[in-house]
Amino acid sequence: MKKNLAFAAVLWLAGTLPALAALPIQHWQQASGVQVYLVESHSIPMVDVEIDVDGGDRRDPPNQAGLAGIAASMTGKGLLASGSEPAMDENQLSEAWADLGAGFGGDAGSDRMNFSLRSLTDKVLLDRALLLASRQLGEPSFPEDVWQRDRQRIGASIREADTRPGVVANKAFETRVYGGHPYGAQTTEASLAAISVDDMRRFYRAHMLPCRAKVSIVGDVDRAQADAIVAKMFSRLPQDPKACTPLPPVPEVPPLTAASQQVIPFQSAQAHVLIGQPGYKRSDPDYFPLLVGNYILGGGGLVSRLSTEVREKRGLSYGAGSYFSPGLHAGAFAVTLQTRPDQAAEAVKVAREVVAKFVADGPSADELKAAKEFLIGGFPLRLDSNRKLLDNVANIAWNDLPLDYLDTWTAQVSKVTAAQVREAMARKLQPDRMVTVIVGGTP
Numbered sequence: 001m002k003k004n005l006a007f008a009a010v011l012w013l014a015g016t017l018p019a020l021a022a023l024p025i026q027h028w029q030q031a032s033g034v035q036v037y038l039v040e041s042h043s044i045p046m047v048d049v050e051i052d053v054d055g056g057d058r059r060d061p062p063n064q065a066g067l068a069g070i071a072a073s074m075t076g077k078g079l080l081a082s083g084s085e086p087a088m089d090e091n092q093l094s095e096a097w098a099d100l101g102a103g104f105g106g107d108a109g110s111d112r113m114n115f116s117l118r119s120l121t122d123k124v125l126l127d128r129a130l131l132l133a134s135r136q137l138g139e140p141s142f143p144e145d146v147w148q149r150d151r152q153r154i155g156a157s158i159r160e161a162d163t164r165p166g167v168v169a170n171k172a173f174e175t176r177v178y179g180g181h182p183y184g185a186q187t188t189e190a191s192l193a194a195i196s197v198d199d200m201r202r203f204y205r206a207h208m209l210p211c212r213a214k215v216s217i218v219g220d221v222d223r224a225q226a227d228a229i230v231a232k233m234f235s236r237l238p239q240d241p242k243a244c245t246p247l248p249p250v251p252e253v254p255p256l257t258a259a260s261q262q263v264i265p266f267q268s269a270q271a272h273v274l275i276g277q278p279g280y281k282r283s284d285p286d287y288f289p290l291l292v293g294n295y296i297l298g299g300g301g302l303v304s305r306l307s308t309e310v311r312e313k314r315g316l317s318y319g320a321g322s323y324f325s326p327g328l329h330a331g332a333f334a335v336t337l338q339t340r341p342d343q344a345a346e347a348v349k350v351a352r353e354v355v356a357k358f359v360a361d362g363p364s365a366d367e368l369k370a371a372k373e374f375l376i377g378g379f380p381l382r383l384d385s386n387r388k389l390l391d392n393v394a395n396i397a398w399n400d401l402p403l404d405y406l407d408t409w410t411a412q413v414s415k416v417t418a419a420q421v422r423e424a425m426a427r428k429l430q431p432d433r434m435v436t437v438i439v440g441g442t443p
Contacts, residue, residue: 025038025393027397027403028227032210034213035213035397038217040222041219044386045120046118046119046121047217047220047221048218048219049116049219049229049390050116050216050390051137053113054111054207055068055072055203057110058182064191066195071142071200073105073107074142074197074200075106075142079136080139093136100119104129110182110331121220134235138236142200151193158187169438171186172262173274177334178278181329183329209243211240211241213234216394216396217229253329254278256434257433258433259432259435259436262435263438270341271340271440273338273351273437273439275434277332277433279429281331282327287326290421291413292371293358295374296363296421297354298335299322304320306320307321310350310351314350316343320347333428352434352436361422362419368418
């Protein structure tokens, strides 16, 4: 036990150690169809693995919002018996991972279902971790009693969250921005009630197939070892690439045709405000001009235009910002701020004017220079741990970005011009057609 605790301590520390540089990304495909992306990092005796498949929230059936994430998380609630290997309940499974000083679990986002493994590369420990991960991927039990308990727990969490104005604002905003697209679907007690363990099994088996998977690996392994890791993890799943029949297409996010505003009464000290619209896909060629442009508009914290105009000059908020959330479809563009309820109308007016002016005129030369210097200077912080490096590799894999993406990132930012920012913003944003949601104030 002391040895395992020592390994666990090393594992925890490893997540804080810096990755010195973006290393070459190796890419290959296994016979089963798995796409593998590897960065060798031999300074720390550990390995991080991320598995991504097209089984995210956008694949949830219309009346079963939350199914993807629930199916992924339920794989950690117990294992079926297999040959001489006994069944395991959730406590036994959790204890088995703790004894290894390793971690493994699943979740789902808007686009993808994902599973992550972190383990030391000591052969005995890693072999045991891979065996356990292969069972969790291939032989989850989806226990009925655990789901009935968790459904009540998740429902209670939803009810509690709905007492917070920020949650209410975000839900209303997403519903209006996405206009019926799966990106805007909300997990509710009704959608939870419509989900059975049989639904989980069907969903999981349809999406968690080697031929649908992209696996990203960062750590103290070479190509042969990484190939063996992936093969072991998927060994209890169907291996035939022909099993991957095309998934049904998901429609695009519809553009907004007119401005709209929703005011939701709420007893709170601050009014929560969101203004926005559908933005752009991650594959859009305007990605870098929009990255730089949004930093200037509202992504740069206290130095952004929104913060300067709303907070510094007028004192209408402690902070105002903006973000894009691109995915396989057009994720939302949003301006966010909090203000006193009696100042909500003025704050909304100023924020809208700032966005409209920026879309029309673009950034100044000084703003552009400062933004590029900050983004380029901060780039190493995107890679200063194995976990961050893994996130970047998984982003490259999932979005089919060039393998040298990390090596060229700063050059791409550096060459962005003011004209490119202005033109990209004008192509993507329509200030006269944005949704506004205010929770807690009356404009």
